[in-house]
Amino acid sequence: MVEQGFNICIIARSEEKIAQRLEEITKEFPKVRTFSVVADFDKIHTIEDYKTQIGDQLRFLDIAMLFLNAGVSHVGAFADITNQEVQEMVSVNALQPIYCAKVLLPIMLKRANRGQRSAIVVTSSGLGGRPVAGTITYSAAKAFSSFLAQGLSYELEEQNVDVLSWECGPTQTKMMRGRKGAKLLSPEAAVKGMLRDLGKERLTYGVLKNDRSSSLFMAMPSGFINRMMFKAMKGARERRIKEGLQ
Numbered sequence: 001m002v003e004q005g006f007n008i009c010i011i012a013r014s015e016e017k018i019a020q021r022l023e024e025i026t027k028e029f030p031k032v033r034t035f036s037v038v039a040d041f042d043k044i045h046t047i048e049d050y051k052t053q054i055g056d057q058l059r060f061l062d063i064a065m066l067f068l069n070a071g072v073s074h075v076g077a078f079a080d081i082t083n084q085e086v087q088e089m090v091s092v093n094a095l096q097p098i099y100c101a102k103v104l105l106p107i108m109l110k111r112a113n114r115g116q117r118s119a120i121v122v123t124s125s126g127l128g129g130r131p132v133a134g135t136i137t138y139s140a141a142k143a144f145s146s147f148l149a150q151g152l153s154y155e156l157e158e159q160n161v162d163v164l165s166w167e168c169g170p171t172q173t174k175m176m177r178g179r180k181g182a183k184l185l186s187p188e189a190a191v192k193g194m195l196r197d198l199g200k201e202r203l204t205y206g207v208l209k210n211d212r213s214s215s216l217f218m219a220m221p222s223g224f225i226n227r228m229m230f231k232a233m234k235g236a237r238e239r240r241i242k243e244g245l246q
């Protein structure tokens with residue numbers, strides 16, 4: 001986004017990470033203006049709190065693009081994951097996009113009144129399209145965020161706001177916790193695939209759109225996929241617990 005001339009505002013929970021990222025950006029792109037808000041989406045629970053902690057701080061900005069990307073996943077059988085893990089996944093993956101969109105949309109619509117376009121991207125997940133055993137809460141929360149984005153894309157199309165649900169595929173990030181052996185996308189390739197479809201689609205799988213193995217995966221019977229995924233997720237959680245990673 002910076003390369004394309006956007007000024008940047010980061011909303012994130014770690015002041016240290018925000019400062020580091022903004023320093024990297026301004027070092028490389030000195031003309032870019034930056035802004036930040038510190039917010040932990042696992043600790044904000046009402047729209048009113050989103051408004052006072054985030055919306056009120058951003059009301060003077062001209063928001064051209066809102067990228068609702070924060071997410072968290074914990075894998076394991078529903079009965080085994082902790083209450084805190086369930087709450088965190090619902091708060092960050094489902095409540096955060098809908099509450100952020102609710103408090104920031106009025107600011108974005110001011111652009112529409114001036115005849116300017118804007119965009120909202122909600123990062124969902126390929127797992128939001130299937131009730132996958134072993135990641136039920138994550139899948140359900142991502143399905144919620146995907147429905148939100150797709151619905152908004154219809155409501156807002158006549159107000160010059162493009163909304164996209166990005167059903168991202170497996171990507172090499174912190175979330176994959178060093179997972180090896182799988183076919184993982186680079187974050188750069190994943191984002192490029194998403195941006196290609198922004199303004200053209202309501203939902204995209206990004207670069208996986210034309211990927212044969214993912215089409216095959218989507219075409220397989222749900223029962224088979226769910227059992228296979230559950231086995232894989234269960235094994236992954238057991239390994240992570242053994243390694244002290246989760």
Ligand SMILES: NC(=O)c1ccc[n+]([C@@H]2O[C@H](COP(=O)([O-])OP(=O)(O)OC[C@H]3O[C@@H](n4cnc5c(N)ncnc54)[C@H](OP(=O)(O)O)[C@@H]3O)[C@@H](O)[C@H]2O)c1
Nearest residue numbers: 013040041042069070071123125168169170171173174175
């Ligand atoms: N990686 C994949 O294979 C994959 C596949 C499908 C969808 N996705 C989705 O892609 C999005 C980006 O994830 P990623 O892969 O880049 O993983 P990541 O590196 O773990 O990034 C997740 C981001 O969400 C932030 N976050 C988590 N909990 C938060 C909270 N309580 N408050 C504020 N921010 C919080 C994290 O902040 P901190 O840095 O402070 O932890 C981090 O910036 C997520 O929505 C994820 O569900 C990822």
